[in-house]
Amino acid sequence: MVKIKLYIGASNPPLSTSMKTGDWGTEWAIVDEEKCIGCGQCVTFCPEPAVELVEKDEKKVAVVDHDYCKGCWVCYTVCPVNAIEMETKDIYKIEVC
Numbered sequence: 001m002v003k004i005k006l007y008i009g010a011s012n013p014p015l016s017t018s019m020k021t022g023d024w025g026t027e028w029a030i031v032d033e034e035k036c037i038g039c040g041q042c043v044t045f046c047p048e049p050a051v052e053l054v055e056k057d058e059k060k061v062a063v064v065d066h067d068y069c070k071g072c073w074v075c076y077t078v079c080p081v082n083a084i085e086m087e088t089k090d091i092y093k094i095e096v097c
Helices: 002-008 041-045 074-078
Strands: 027-031 051-056 059-064 084-088
Touching: 027 059, 041 051, 041 074, 074 084
Parallel strands: none
Antiparallel strands: 027 084, 051 059
Protein backbone atom coordinates (compact mmCIF):
# COMPACT_ATOMS: atom_id res chain seq x y z
CA MET A 1 0.00 0.00 0.00
CA VAL A 2 2.88 2.39 0.59
CA LYS A 3 3.92 2.29 -3.08
CA ILE A 4 0.37 3.02 -4.20
CA LYS A 5 0.22 6.02 -1.89
CA LEU A 6 3.50 7.33 -3.28
CA TYR A 7 2.25 7.10 -6.86
CA ILE A 8 -1.33 8.30 -6.61
CA GLY A 9 -1.50 9.95 -3.21
CA ALA A 10 -3.99 7.49 -1.71
CA SER A 11 -3.54 4.28 0.23
CA ASN A 12 -6.95 2.87 -0.80
CA PRO A 13 -7.67 3.70 -4.44
CA PRO A 14 -11.31 3.27 -5.57
CA LEU A 15 -12.38 0.00 -7.14
CA SER A 16 -13.29 -0.14 -10.82
CA THR A 17 -16.91 -0.74 -9.83
CA SER A 18 -17.07 2.81 -8.51
CA MET A 19 -15.81 4.31 -11.78
CA LYS A 20 -18.46 4.28 -14.47
CA THR A 21 -17.38 5.08 -18.00
CA GLY A 22 -19.74 8.01 -18.49
CA ASP A 23 -19.53 9.84 -21.82
CA TRP A 24 -15.77 9.71 -22.32
CA GLY A 25 -15.65 6.35 -24.10
CA THR A 26 -16.45 6.41 -27.81
CA GLU A 27 -17.28 2.73 -28.36
CA TRP A 28 -18.71 -0.22 -26.51
CA ALA A 29 -19.11 -3.93 -27.01
CA ILE A 30 -22.31 -5.45 -28.39
CA VAL A 31 -22.85 -9.22 -28.06
CA ASP A 32 -24.66 -11.23 -30.73
CA GLU A 33 -26.52 -13.66 -28.47
CA GLU A 34 -27.17 -16.04 -31.38
CA LYS A 35 -23.42 -16.50 -31.95
CA CYS A 36 -22.34 -16.46 -28.28
CA ILE A 37 -21.41 -19.92 -26.95
CA GLY A 38 -21.10 -18.82 -23.31
CA CYS A 39 -17.42 -19.78 -23.03
CA GLY A 40 -16.65 -16.87 -20.67
CA GLN A 41 -13.42 -15.74 -22.36
CA CYS A 42 -14.74 -12.16 -22.49
CA VAL A 43 -15.58 -12.26 -18.78
CA THR A 44 -12.15 -13.64 -17.90
CA PHE A 45 -10.14 -11.10 -19.86
CA CYS A 46 -12.25 -7.94 -19.47
CA PRO A 47 -10.15 -5.51 -17.39
CA GLU A 48 -13.33 -3.97 -15.93
CA PRO A 49 -16.44 -5.50 -14.32
CA ALA A 50 -18.29 -4.93 -17.59
CA VAL A 51 -19.11 -8.42 -18.86
CA GLU A 52 -20.95 -11.26 -17.20
CA LEU A 53 -22.51 -14.54 -18.28
CA VAL A 54 -26.25 -14.81 -17.76
CA GLU A 55 -28.77 -17.58 -18.40
CA LYS A 56 -31.04 -16.77 -21.37
CA ASP A 57 -33.28 -19.25 -23.14
CA GLU A 58 -31.59 -22.19 -21.40
CA LYS A 59 -28.06 -21.20 -22.43
CA LYS A 60 -25.41 -18.89 -21.05
CA VAL A 61 -24.60 -15.75 -22.99
CA ALA A 62 -22.34 -12.77 -22.37
CA VAL A 63 -23.98 -9.48 -21.43
CA VAL A 64 -22.08 -6.18 -21.45
CA ASP A 65 -22.83 -3.50 -18.86
CA HIS A 66 -22.29 -0.30 -20.85
CA ASP A 67 -21.94 1.70 -17.64
CA TYR A 68 -18.52 0.05 -17.18
CA CYS A 69 -17.43 -0.90 -20.73
CA LYS A 70 -14.41 1.22 -21.69
CA GLY A 71 -14.37 0.14 -25.34
CA CYS A 72 -10.92 -1.43 -25.05
CA TRP A 73 -11.61 -4.22 -27.59
CA VAL A 74 -10.28 -7.00 -25.33
CA CYS A 75 -13.53 -8.98 -25.39
CA TYR A 76 -13.76 -8.55 -29.16
CA THR A 77 -10.22 -9.84 -29.54
CA VAL A 78 -10.59 -12.95 -27.34
CA CYS A 79 -14.02 -14.10 -28.54
CA PRO A 80 -13.46 -17.43 -30.37
CA VAL A 81 -16.70 -17.20 -32.38
CA ASN A 82 -16.72 -13.49 -33.28
CA ALA A 83 -19.90 -12.89 -31.28
CA ILE A 84 -18.80 -9.42 -30.15
CA GLU A 85 -18.80 -6.28 -32.25
CA MET A 86 -17.65 -2.81 -31.25
CA GLU A 87 -20.18 -0.06 -31.86
CA THR A 88 -19.77 3.70 -31.77
CA LYS A 89 -21.88 5.24 -29.03
CA ASP A 90 -24.84 7.26 -30.30
CA ILE A 91 -23.49 10.52 -28.89
CA TYR A 92 -20.49 10.21 -31.24
CA LYS A 93 -22.39 9.25 -34.40
CA ILE A 94 -22.60 12.00 -36.98
CA GLU A 95 -25.44 12.23 -39.46
CA VAL A 96 -24.44 13.35 -42.94
CA CYS A 97 -27.16 15.15 -44.88
